[in-house]
Amino acid sequence: MSNLQAPRGGGKEESGLRYPTNGKTIYHRPLNRAKAAELSGASFAYLFSEMVSYASKKIESIQDLEKRSMDPSFTHKTPYLTRFIASARLNVQGHPIGLKLLDLLLYREPARTQTRPLTIITLLHFIKINVWQHLFGQVADGLEKSSDPSKPDEYMIIDNEPLVNRYISVPRDMSQLNCAAYVAGIIEGVCDGSAFPARVTAHSVGKQEEGEMWPGRTVFLVKFAPEVMERESFLGKG
Amino acid sequence: MSASKAARSDLLNDGRIWKGRVDKVNAELVVLTYGTIVAQLCKDFDSDYLQVNKQLDKMGYNIGLRLIEDYLAKSNTMRRCSNFRETADMLAKVGFKIFLNITPMVTNWTSDNKQFSLVFEENPLADFVELPDDGRAQDELWYSNIFCGVLRGALEMVQMQVEAHFISDVLRGNDTTEMRVSLIRYIDDELPPEDD
Amino acid sequence: MPVQVYSLYIFDRHTECIYSKQWFQPAAPAPSALPSTASDQHRPANGTDPAITAVEQPPPAKPRRNKGGDDAKLIFGTVFSLRNMVRKLGGDDDAFISFRTAQYKLHYYETPTNLRFALLTEPGALSMRNVLHQIYINLWVEYVVKNPLSPVEHKGGEGVRNEMFELGLDKFIRGLM
Numbered sequence: 001m002s003n004l005q006a007p008r009g010g011g012k013e014e015s016g017l018r019y020p021t022n023g024k025t026i027y028h029r030p031l032n033r034a035k036a037a038e039l040s041g042a043s044f045a046y047l048f049s050e051m052v053s054y055a056s057k058k059i060e061s062i063q064d065l066e067k068r069s070m071d072p073s074f075t076h077k078t079p080y081l082t083r084f085i086a087s088a089r090l091n092v093q094g095h096p097i098g099l100k101l102l103d104l105l106l107y108r109e110p111a112r113t114q115t116r117p118l119t120i121i122t123l124l125h126f127i128k129i130n131v132w133q134h135l136f137g138q139v140a141d142g143l144e145k146s147s148d149p150s151k152p153d154e155y156m157i158i159d160n161e162p163l164v165n166r167y168i169s170v171p172r173d174m175s176q177l178n179c180a181a182y183v184a185g186i187i188e189g190v191c192d193g194s195a196f197p198a199r200v201t202a203h204s205v206g207k208q209e210e211g212e213m214w215p216g217r218t219v220f221l222v223k224f225a226p227e228v229m230e231r232e233s234f235l236g237k238g
Numbered sequence: 239m240s241a242s243k244a245a246r247s248d249l250l251n252d253g254r255i256w257k258g259r260v261d262k263v264n265a266e267l268v269v270l271t272y273g274t275i276v277a278q279l280c281k282d283f284d285s286d287y288l289q290v291n292k293q294l295d296k297m298g299y300n301i302g303l304r305l306i307e308d309y310l311a312k313s314n315t316m317r318r319c320s321n322f323r324e325t326a327d328m329l330a331k332v333g334f335k336i337f338l339n340i341t342p343m344v345t346n347w348t349s350d351n352k353q354f355s356l357v358f359e360e361n362p363l364a365d366f367v368e369l370p371d372d373g374r375a376q377d378e379l380w381y382s383n384i385f386c387g388v389l390r391g392a393l394e395m396v397q398m399q400v401e402a403h404f405i406s407d408v409l410r411g412n413d414t415t416e417m418r419v420s421l422i423r424y425i426d427d428e429l430p431p432e433d434d
Numbered sequence: 435m436p437v438q439v440y441s442l443y444i445f446d447r448h449t450e451c452i453y454s455k456q457w458f459q460p461a462a463p464a465p466s467a468l469p470s471t472a473s474d475q476h477r478p479a480n481g482t483d484p485a486i487t488a489v490e491q492p493p494p495a496k497p498r499r500n501k502g503g504d505d506a507k508l509i510f511g512t513v514f515s516l517r518n519m520v521r522k523l524g525g526d527d528d529a530f531i532s533f534r535t536a537q538y539k540l541h542y543y544e545t546p547t548n549l550r551f552a553l554l555t556e557p558g559a560l561s562m563r564n565v566l567h568q569i570y571i572n573l574w575v576e577y578v579v580k581n582p583l584s585p586v587e588h589k590g591g592e593g594v595r596n597e598m599f600e601l602g603l604d605k606f607i608r609g610l611m
Contacts, residue, residue: 017368017369017371017376017411018376018410018411019411020408020411020412020413021413022413025368026365026366026367026368029365029366037264037265037266037339037362038262038263038264038265038339039262039263039264039265039268039337039338039339039362040262040263040336040337040338040339041262041263042305042308042337042580043263043268043337043338044263044267044268044271045580045582046301046304046305047268047271047272047275047301048271048582049582050275050297050300050301051271051274051275052582053300053582054275054278054293054297093274093278094274096274096277097270097271097274100270101270104266134264134266135264135267136263136264136267137262137263137264163263300586303586304579304580304586306547307545307547307549307574307575307579308575308579308580310545310546310547310575311570311571311575314571315546316545316546316567317527317546318546320527395447395547395548396546396547397548427447427548428447428448428449428548429449430449430507430510430511430514431449
């Protein structure tokens with residue numbers, strides 16, 4: 001492999017990284033430069049589908065190892081386990097993006113609203129509006145609190161037609177759950193970054209019947225950690 | 239056709255689905271997703287950057303196999319390029335433009351017209367990317383190696399076997415990002431199996 | 435102007451039939467493999483019958499359920515030979531477009547990725563090249579190529595028979611009839 005040693009550029013950073021001779025590092029570029037830039041939806045779709053198949057493929061080889069060492073009763077659960085692990089991987093991959101997005105989006109807000117969200121509702125609104133608008137070009141379709149009184153820590157963000165599911169033709173299959181898991185990971189990253197630790201999972205609730213308006217409807221269930229609820233109620237009282 | 243089925247099919251034909259909101263996505267989503275992929279690969283292969291390069295190339299190959307049909311549909315050309323020079327031009331001016339909104343420059347043709355270089359003025363996938371400072375990444379990792387795979391896969395589907403690799407990258411401290419593409423051979427049509 | 439569409443066959447670059455669909459069974463039992471008189475090719479032919487050597491007539495005793503597969507093979511052999519001959523005579527840029535018999539008209543469309551479409555319609559149909567082009571762009575690329583679930587190689591038709599593609603194709607074709 002040819003190794004072109006460029007002369008040490010203007011960057012006299014201690015990091016030891018080489019920079020081009022014009023000395024331009026990523027720190028010279030304005031953060032808002034790419035804000036409104038758009039790319040073809042296909043680019044995202046192809047990259048994402050490769051990501052999904054890589055996540056599923058890697059598991060199969062681990063699965064083989066596990067099959068050999070585990071008891072037979074596990075083998076019939078293999079497809080489920082694969083799907084579960086694939087979703088978990090995608091969730092984990094989305095997480096750092098959520099953290100970065102939180103900082104980026106808050107930075108871009110007008111100075112007055114640049115503080116991070118302090119209550120659950122503001123946080124969820126931030127996700128529903130800012131994060132969704134930034135990533136998918138439109139706000140999420142709904143935000144609801146769980147109607148189950150025994151689960152006050154559960155909230156739901158609803159997207160009728162998630163962008164990541166756009167090209168999936170076969171509904172209710174493994175992939176649909178995986179794709180949404182990625183977005184769930186992003187949401188989880190945003191929540192964790194704002195000091196609202198939560199677990200976010202994705203559920204497809206679109207029915208495949210005739211006349212169903214939104215067959216790809218997906219609900220992102222946000223379950224906050226108990227300390228968050230405690231803090232919220234404490235703040236509410238104070 | 240029942241009324242509800244017609245309604246659903248109308249949804250399929252809705253301009254919104256074919257041309258509307260989902261045709262363009264925020265560039266940062268793509269950039270961040272690609273960054274995640276590379277980061278995940280580096281972690282999975284324990285920073286064996288040569289393996290990461292290979293894996294990126296493989297992923298790109300899979301993407302290229304599909305992307306070519308999308309390219310044909312979007313560019314509305316249904317004839318093959320008549321020679322390799324025309325292929326290179328279409329690649330740079332139409333292909334990259336459609337998917338990444340950039341137009342790399344085609345330069346450094348060899349005299350037999352079988353090799354050329356693509357020089358990228360800007361690389362959207364590498365926006366705000368800095369390679370890890372572990373002393374090896376800058377020497378071994380080609381961050382955008384997925385492009386090589388994409389070209390290889392896409393051109394193979396139109397019966398050109400090519401080889402592509404990066405020779406310089408601004409992320410490595412070079413002044414330009416340049417990829418070298420060479421035509422190995424044209425692939426013949428497959429013949430139907432002989433009837434016995 | 436409504437056109438009666440009989441069937442559609444799609445062949446991949448490995449010369450395998452990966453999709454076939456019939457909308458209408460023409461009156462004759464099986465389409466003839468050898469084109470008879472009127473042959474519209476891009477360049478006016480010299481009136482010679484194309485030398486088709488790779489096609490065999492099905493023995494009359496073939497069981498009915500293999501009929502679809504045989505038809506597909508016959509059709510592919512025919513169009514492939516015709517296409518090769520056209521290229522030999524007219525150069526690489528030339529293209530075989532359609533041929534017509536007393537019973538049907540076969541329209542051929544090939545993409546640069548060696549994906550081949552053969553559409554059988556009533557003999558009086560006008561050029562369906564645009565129709566095939568639309569099928570390729572709006573249905574094949576959208577619902578098969580872009581579907582991350584469908585494989586790249588459609589061995590045995592895998593990945594092609596998905597709901598959205600079939601629905602869309604059906605609606606599109608029925609809209610023409």
